[in-house]
Structure formats: structure tokens, C-alpha cells
Amino acid sequence: MATEAQAANSGAPGAVSANKAELIAIADAVAREKLIDRMIVIEAMEDAIQRAARARYGAENDIRAKLDPTSGDLRLWRVVEVVDEVEDYFKQVSLEDAQNLQPGAVVGDYIVDPLPPIEFGRIAAQAAKQVIFQKVRDAERERQHEEFKDRVGEIITGVVKRVEFGHVVVDLGRAEGVIRRDQQIPREVLRVGDRTRSLILSVRRENRGPQIFLSRAHPDFMKKLFAQEVPEIYDGIIEIKAAARDPGSRAKIGVLSHDSSIDPVGACVGMKGSRVQAVVQELQGEKIDIIPWSEDLATFVVNGLQPATVSRVIIDEEESRIEVVVPDDQLSLAIGRRGQNVRLASQLTGSAIDIMTEADASEKRQREFIERSELFQNELDVDETLAQLLVAEGFGALEEVAYVELDELASIEGFDDELAGELQNRAQEALQRQEEAAREERRAMGVSDELAEMPYLTEAMLVTLGKAGIRTLDDLADLATDELVQKKRPEQRRQRESNRPEDKGGVLADYGLSEEQGNEIIMAARAHWFEDEGEDANAETSQ
Numbered sequence: 001m002a003t004e005a006q007a008a009n010s011g012a013p014g015a016v017s018a019n020k021a022e023l024i025a026i027a028d029a030v031a032r033e034k035l036i037d038r039m040i041v042i043e044a045m046e047d048a049i050q051r052a053a054r055a056r057y058g059a060e061n062d063i064r065a066k067l068d069p070t071s072g073d074l075r076l077w078r079v080v081e082v083v084d085e086v087e088d089y090f091k092q093v094s095l096e097d098a099q100n101l102q103p104g105a106v107v108g109d110y111i112v113d114p115l116p117p118i119e120f121g122r123i124a125a126q127a128a129k130q131v132i133f134q135k136v137r138d139a140e141r142e143r144q145h146e147e148f149k150d151r152v153g154e155i156i157t158g159v160v161k162r163v164e165f166g167h168v169v170v171d172l173g174r175a176e177g178v179i180r181r182d183q184q185i186p187r188e189v190l191r192v193g194d195r196t197r198s199l200i201l202s203v204r205r206e207n208r209g210p211q212i213f214l215s216r217a218h219p220d221f222m223k224k225l226f227a228q229e230v231p232e233i234y235d236g237i238i239e240i241k242a243a244a245r246d247p248g249s250r251a252k253i254g255v256l257s258h259d260s261s262i263d264p265v266g267a268c269v270g271m272k273g274s275r276v277q278a279v280v281q282e283l284q285g286e287k288i289d290i291i292p293w294s295e296d297l298a299t300f301v302v303n304g305l306q307p308a309t310v311s312r313v314i315i316d317e318e319e320s321r322i323e324v325v326v327p328d329d330q331l332s333l334a335i336g337r338r339g340q341n342v343r344l345a346s347q348l349t350g351s352a353i354d355i356m357t358e359a360d361a362s363e364k365r366q367r368e369f370i371e372r373s374e375l376f377q378n379e380l381d382v383d384e385t386l387a388q389l390l391v392a393e394g395f396g397a398l399e400e401v402a403y404v405e406l407d408e409l410a411s412i413e414g415f416d417d418e419l420a421g422e423l424q425n426r427a428q429e430a431l432q433r434q435e436e437a438a439r440e441e442r443r444a445m446g447v448s449d450e451l452a453e454m455p456y457l458t459e460a461m462l463v464t465l466g467k468a469g470i471r472t473l474d475d476l477a478d479l480a481t482d483e484l485v486q487k488k489r490p491e492q493r494r495q496r497e498s499n500r501p502e503d504k505g506g507v508l509a510d511y512g513l514s515e516e517q518g519n520e521i522i523m524a525a526r527a528h529w530f531e532d533e534g535e536d537a538n539a540e541t542s543q
Contacts, residue, residue, distance in 0.1 A: 042069050062091055078113040144175040145210035148203045155224045160194045183215035185248040188284050217247035225282055229275045230268055238264045241293040244347035248284055252344045254293035265290045304345035308334035321352045325361040372396050379430040402427035435459045447471045454524050456517050461508055468507045477525040485518035
């Protein structure tokens with residue numbers, strides 16, 4: 001049985017009257033111009049010839065073409081199957097006719113039927129040209145994607161080719177990149193023909209080909225520029241641990257030296273500021289604060305708020321929130337113009353930072369002291385002096401009094417075991433009263449008792465769920481975990497007046513539940529779904 005490969009090498013007559021050397025020359029020229037494999041161009045030519053032949057002989061035929069990449073010989077043939085009884089005259093041939101084409105052919109063989117030459121008309125030639133262009137364009141796009149997909153995060157130099165609707169198209173030599181308006185440095189004007197450096201932000205496959213997105217506003221662009229200017233960063237001796245930018249205006253970077261003999265800040269600044277100035281010029285005059293990084297968050301926050309002087313730092317690790325107290329005359333400096341300094345410091349540390357003066361901090365402490373004292377007076381039925389003594393010893397909630405070790409409570413000056421025990425009993429009774437009040441409130445709202453059986457949920461949490469319209473197991477089961485317990489991000493916490501749902505975190509965000517606990521609650525609420533499915537399956541089986 002003859003194969004298609006044999007047909008390609010057999011003595012079948014030429015299918016197209018064309019100059020052999022010219023075909024190979026065209027393939028070589030296109031491959032060089034588009035920087036793609038010449039075999040891709042040759043395969044595109046073969047595909048175009050096959051389509052033209054099918055248009056000439058009928059699209060129902062299985063027609064193949066082969067162009068010799070060395071000699072330029074072009075051959076054309078039709079593949080048919082040998083059968084006893086012909087049903088499809090385009091793709092099948094009888095055994096008798098097959099014997100004439102190829103002696104020894106048997107039923108089931110696929111044989112080749114050489115085709116006579118075809119002449120390309122104007123329409124066929126145009127169609128062939130379009131096929132070749134499309135194949136070459138696809139190959140070029142694939143080459144561009146393969147070349148740039150692994151270069152994300154690199155700095156690349158290009159020439160501004162055009163500006164469209166505020167987006168800058170950059171010629172990168174073998175491809176084009178786009179600096180979108182939001183990734184440009186504000187007030188920077190890039191004109192056609194300008195050479196510019198930018199960060200390869202992402203490479204994506206899209207319908208119109210691979211899109212290479214560039215950035216001059218991303219913090220990583222500044223970090224890469226420092227790596228180019230500071231050999232110690234390139235060699236890994238100095239590490240940029242964090243970076244924050246207000247593009248075109250101001251930036252902060254936190255640097256750490258892995259060699260105790262090298263000052264990271266001095267190395268980044270350079271002799272007479274030469275190194276940092278090179279980066280500043282590239283970033284259109286952006287002021288850069290170089291800050292020593294520290295594992296101690298409080299120290300890093302103090303450094304990050306430079307040039308302001310900080311008096312005290314209070315860290316709330318659970319809420320990822322930091323309160324910074326500064327002298328009254330340092331408030332505006334710490335906040336910065338339009339909040340720029342504190343905003344960059346917050347981005348640098350990854351925590352929300354609240355700035356307050358000494359006077360504000362003192363007022364806040366007094367307010368909290370009074371609120372907690374009144375809480376203990378009312379709930380524990382004690383006098384003002386005893387309530388204030390508890391607050392002064394660091395107790396801030398009824399739970400802390402109710403469940404603290406008895407010895408710790410009794411060790412307070414003026415307390416004994418009997419008084420400590422009485423206070424604990426009163427605190428536990430107060431918590432029970434609050435629980436009962438919350439239970440009555442959530443039942444009045446129509447929150448199902450089934451929800452009270454869910455793990456980790458307290459009556460206060462159930463009241464919060466009821467206020468959010470979650471009153472049945474199905475209501476709870478329909479939630480995603482992040483909708484239930486996701487904590488507010490630092491930037492969301494600052495938007496206290498926002499009414500957007502996405503700015504409020506999960507329904508129970510204020511109760512400190514973990515994601516694992518949230519998952520367990522959701523799965524427990526969904527358990528009855530699977531039980532119902534099992535009962536339905538059993539009912540169908542019994543029928």
C-alpha cells in the first residue's frame with residue numbers, strides 16, 4: 001500500500017506551474033523578516049495550495065500538497081480508500097480502478113491519485129495569499145508570546161511608536177508593548193520617537209495576538225531600576241524588602257543588608273547621591289525615601305514615617321492596625337501633603353496606620369477608661385473606685401474578668417480570693433444576661449434555632465446575622481466563606497463612611513473568626529443539603 005509520504009516522493013506531475021527557486025526564496029525571505037521557522041512558511045504555502053486545489057477539484061476531495069523545502073518541487077495528489085462498493089466517489093475507489101492506479105491494492109488500502117497541474121486564477125491566488133499571511137501572522141504571534149512570557153518583571157527599552165487614546169504603544173524591536181494610561185507616570189509626556197524604559201508587567205494571549213503590557217508606575221519598576229544602579233542589590237548583598245510609590249511625586253523603599261559591614265541606605269544613595277539621582281531622573285523627579293528595613297514592625301513604622309518624629313507606636317496585631325502617636329507640631333509632617341506620607345508608610349508596612357497627637361491619644365485613653373469603668377460599674381454592680389482599679393490593671397471586657405485565672409485577679413492590690421471569686425461570678429452572670437438578651441432579640445427577628453446549633457456562633461453573632469437578613473440554614477449555606485468572615489482590608493477600614501458592600505468585609509468580620517472556622521460553619525450549614533440528596537436517592541432506589 002502506498003502512503004502519503006510515498007506520494008510526496010513519487011513521480012507525480014507538478015501541480016502548479018511556478019518557479020521553484022522563487023517559491024523557496026519567498027519562504028526564506030518571509031521567515032527572515034518575521035523571525036519564524038521557514039518550515040512554518042512552507043507549510044503555510046502547502047496549505048494554501050491544498051485549498052486552491054480543493055476549490056478547483058471539489059472541496060469534498062481529500063487533497064494533499066507537498067513542497068520540497070530544498071528543491072522547490074511541488075506535488076499534488078488525492079487520497080482515496082479502496083472499497084468493494086463505492087458510496088462516496090470523492091473519497092473512495094473500487095478495487096478494479098484501484099488496481100489500475102496501483103497494482104496489488106486490496107480493499108481497505110488508502111492509495112494516492114496524482115492530480116494534473118492547476119493554474120491559479122486571480123481569486124485563487126488572492127485566497128492563497130490570505131492563507132499564507134494568516135499562518136505567518138499566527139506563527140509570529142506565537143513566537144512573540146514564547147519570547148516575552150518568561151520576561152515578565154524585566155525592564156525593557158523601546159521606542160515610542162504612537163499614542164492612542166492616552167495609551168502609549170512602544171516598539172520593542174520584535175514586538176509592540178502598551179503602556180496604559182494608569183501605568184504611566186503622571187504629567188510625563190512621551191512623544192513619538194522617544195526612547196523609554198519600562199517594566200514588562202504581563203503578557204497575555206488575546207484574540208488579536210499576544211498583548212505585552214508595560215508599566216512605569218509600578219513599584220517593581222523602581223526596584224528594578226535600583227538593581228541596575230546599585231551593584232550590591234544586583235548581587236543580592238542588599239535586598240529591597242518593600243516598596244511603595246505615588247508615581248511622579250514620592251516613593252519609599254525599605255532596604256536590608258545581608259552584610260553587616262555594608263550600610264544599605266548609603267549604598268543605595270551612592271557617592272554624592274549619584275545612584276539615587278539616576279533613579280530619580282528616570283522617574284521624572286520622583287522623591288525617594290530610602291529606609292532601613294526592620295523585622296520589628298514598630299521600628300519599621302517609625303522609620304517609614306520619616307521625616308516625622310514618632311512618640312509612641314501601638315500595634316493591634318489581630319486587626320493588622322497601628323496607632324502612631326506624634327507630638328502636636330509633627331502631625332502635619334507625619335500625615336504629609338494630602339495624606340501622602342502616612343499612605344506610603346501604610347503601603348510599605350502592609351498595615352493601616354492611624355496618626356494622632358499626644359492630646360488626641362490622651363483624650364482617647366481617658367474616654368476608653370471612662371467607658372470601661374462604667375461597663376464594670378453597671379454589669380458587676382461595683383463602685384467607681386473598684387471599677388477604675390480593674391481598668392487600671394488592664395481589664396477591658398467582662399470576658400477577661402470572668403475567665404481569667406482566679407490567682408491573677410486576687411493578686412491585685414486590695415483584692416483577696418473571696419472578692420476575686422465574687423467578681424468572677426458576677427461577670428459570668430452578666431455574660432449570661434447578655435446572652436439571654438441577645439437570644440430573645442434574635443428570636444424576635446425570626447432567626448432559626450437551627451442556626452444556634454452551628455459551631456462557633458454566639459447569640460451576639462446570630463443577632464448580627466439576623467440584621468443582615470440571614471435567618472435560616474439555607475440563608476447561611478448560600479454564603480461563601482469570605483462573605484461570612486473576611487476581614488476588612490486596611491484601606492477598607494479607613495473608609496468608615498462607605499456604604500459599598502465590598503468595603504464592609506464579611507458579615508461577622510468584627511468577631512475575629514478565622515477562615516477555617518468560617519469554612520466549618522458554612523459546611524455545617526450545608527450538611528442538610530447532602531442529607532436531603534441521600535434521602536431522595538434512597539426513595540428512587542426503593543421505587
